Amino acid sequence: MNQERLLQVLLAPQISEKATYVAEKRNQVIFRVASDATKPEIKAAVELLFKVEVDSVQVSNVKGKVKRFRGATGRRKGWKKAFVGLKAGQEINFVEGGNA
Structure with missing residues (x-):
């Protein structure tokens, strides 16, 4: 895999109550990833950037919320969570x- 592509796969860590609970109980970390990222790309990117060994990758697509502004309805963009x-x-x- 191309190293430039791997550096663009991970967008940000997802920090929330659920993310910290999952990190403690299941030894998982949650990331916001590029919409076209695949599981092997996500695994390679995490191993490259954080120098850790990845056991598994699960991916879910999050639908954007419907919001209203001045009477007009709109929709936020959907995103992918790993x-x-x-x-x-x-x-x-x-x-x-970095790595602890």
Whole structure:
């Protein structure tokens, strides 16, 4: 896989209550990824950027919310979320900006 493409696959970590619960219980990290990203690309990108071993990748498409503004209805863009399972003993620490 092209290294330039792998650097564009991961957009941001998804930080929420559910994300921290999943991180503690299942040793998974949640990322917002590019809409056309595949599971092998996501796995390779996480291993390249964070120097960890990935066990599994689960992907879900999140539909954009319907919002109203001044009486007109519109829709936010949909996006893709990836649940990346790490092997035992592996950890990603976003507070320090790298691997812990």
